[in-house]
Every structure is written in structure tokens, then in C-alpha cells.
Amino acid sequence: MPRFEFLHNGRERVAIPAVPRLAITLVALERSSLSRAELAAHLWPEVPERQRARRLRTLLWRINRLLPDTPVLKVSEGHVILVEQSEDIDLHAAWDLAQALVRQAISKQEVLNSPPERWAPLKSIVLDGESDEQSFSVQQEWNHLRLLALDSLSQMLLAGERILLAIEMAESAIKVDPLSESPYRTITSAFIHRSDNATAWRVYQDYSKFVEAELGLMPSFEYQDIVSRMKA
Structure with a gap:
């Protein structure tokens, strides 16, 4: 999941060039289908519409020649869809x-x-x-x-x-958003639950210093209340 990966028959990894890879990704993320015009506009936003349409025809041909025995995309009623089911x-x-x-x-x-x-x-x-x-x-x-x-x-x-x-x-x-307070509150509460007040206090202090340095703010009253009850 971290990177685009195309598996032939669910097993064999296939290298896909950049533009075909983007086209497949856009169609896959749509879940249902993407119109030819929308896909072409996403791929070449600065190119005139008629030229985009020609480029898309060529690109679809190229994509479906990557694996001659296994077409990847198909066009139906003006929409581009994945040949394989989206459960994959x-x-x-x-x-x-x-x-x-x-x-x-x-x-x-x-x-x-x-x-x-x-x-x-x-x-x-x-x-x-x-x-x-x-x-x-x-x-x-x-x-x-x-x-x-x-x-x-x-x-x-x-x-x-x-x-x-x-x-x-x-x-x-926290790795997703180091400034989000709620996960720190959860960790602090977890250490309090384990009667590890020293670690709970350190987590709070680390966040307090970090958010003040980054945003000039203090932890919320809710977070302060958790810590005050621990110290009481």
C-alpha cells in the first residue's frame, strides 16, 4: 500500500511507466469509473481538449499492451474502468x-x-x-x-x-500529525492507568514544550485537567 504496485495475476510485480501509472491510479481511486474527458483533463490539464483526447487514446492502447494477455483498463460508454474488480x-x-x-x-x-x-x-x-x-x-x-x-x-x-x-x-x-493533542492525551492517560505517573508527566511536558515552541499555545484545559488529577 505505501507505493503503487501492480501485480499480474495477483503475484507477479510489473513495472509501469510514470504516465500509465498515474492513469491507472486515477481510475483505481475512483472506485467506479472515470469519464474519458475527466481522465484526460487530470493527466494533461494544460493541453487543448482535442489533443488530450488523442493522447488518451494512445495511452490506453499503451497500457493495454503492457500485458498483452491481461488488459488493465477498458472503455465503456465513454468511461474508463478497471478490468479487474476493485476488491484487489x-x-x-x-x-x-x-x-x-x-x-x-x-x-x-x-x-x-x-x-x-x-x-x-x-x-x-x-x-x-x-x-x-x-x-x-x-x-x-x-x-x-x-x-x-x-x-x-x-x-x-x-x-x-x-x-x-x-x-x-x-x-x-502522532507520526501523522505531531501537533495533534488527542493522541498525547491518550498516551498520558494510558501511563496513568499503569500507575506510571513519571512517564505520563514526561509525555505531557514534552507536548507542552513542543506546542508552545511551534504554535505559541498551551495544552488544552482537558489535557491540563488529566495531569492535575494525576498530581493530586
Whole structure:
């Protein structure tokens, strides 16, 4: 999931050149289909429409010659779609998992009963090494969504006394956005739960110094209250 990877027959990795790779990525991320005009506009925004259409015809021909026995994209009623089913796209599964956590569509009991490996996709970046505008937009959206999902997940794990895993997921959220306070609160609360007040206080102090240096702010009253109750 971190990088674009095309697997032939689900096993053999196939190297895809940059422009065909972007076209396949754009269609794959759309889940259903993308009109020929939309795809061409994404690929060559500065090129006149008629020239874009000619380029797209050539590109689709090139893509479907990468694997002569296995077409990758097909055109149907003016729309470009993947030949393979979208279940083969791991980003879709990760996206659905993150959204389910954010919507609280996964029960606390299911979270507690799930193996840690289930949450591994939430710790992963996407489309690493891709520098086009569309990939950057997907990266930004994914990071925002997985930050919320990791935060929600860590809180449910903490409430279910899965302390170490809660800390791990909160630390993963911090890697996404080091300025987000909520994961630090979860980690502080987790160490308090373990009666490790010294580490809890250090986590709070580290965040307090960091957010003051970066933003000129103090931790929220909610975070301060957690620490004050620990010291009492």
C-alpha cells in the first residue's frame, strides 16, 4: 500500500511507466469509473481538449499492451474502468476500515477482539514517491482520515484496557500529525492507568514544550485537567 504496485495475476510485480501509472491510479481511486474527458483533463490539464483526447487514446492502447494477455483498463460508454474488480485495491480496504472507525461502525468489542495486524494499514502512508497533484491530494486526504481513525481506535483500546496497543496506535497518530493533542492525551492517560505517573508527566511536558515552541499555545484545559488529577 505505501507505493503503487501492480501485480499480474495477483503475484507477479510489473513495472509501469510514470504516465500509465498515474492513469491507472486515477481510475483505481475512483472506485467506479472515470469519464474519458475527466481522465484526460487530470493527466494533461494544460493541453487543448482535442489533443488530450488523442493522447488518451494512445495511452490506453499503451497500457493495454503492457500485458498483452491481461488488459488493465477498458472503455465503456465513454468511461474508463478497471478490468479487474476493485476488491484487489488495498487502499480501498484501508479507507473503508478507517471510515468505519471514525463513524464508530466497529463496536468496542470487535475492536478488542481483533488482532493487532488488522490495524496495520492505518499506519501506512500511500502513493509514496508519487509527486503529481492528484496523488498529493489523495495522500493528504488519507493522512487526515487515518489520523482520526487512529485516534478513535487508541481511545477504544484504552477504554478496553488494551494499554500497550492503545499507546502504539496513539504513537502512530502522532507520526501523522505531531501537533495533534488527542493522541498525547491518550498516551498520558494510558501511563496513568499503569500507575506510571513519571512517564505520563514526561509525555505531557514534552507536548507542552513542543506546542508552545511551534504554535505559541498551551495544552488544552482537558489535557491540563488529566495531569492535575494525576498530581493530586
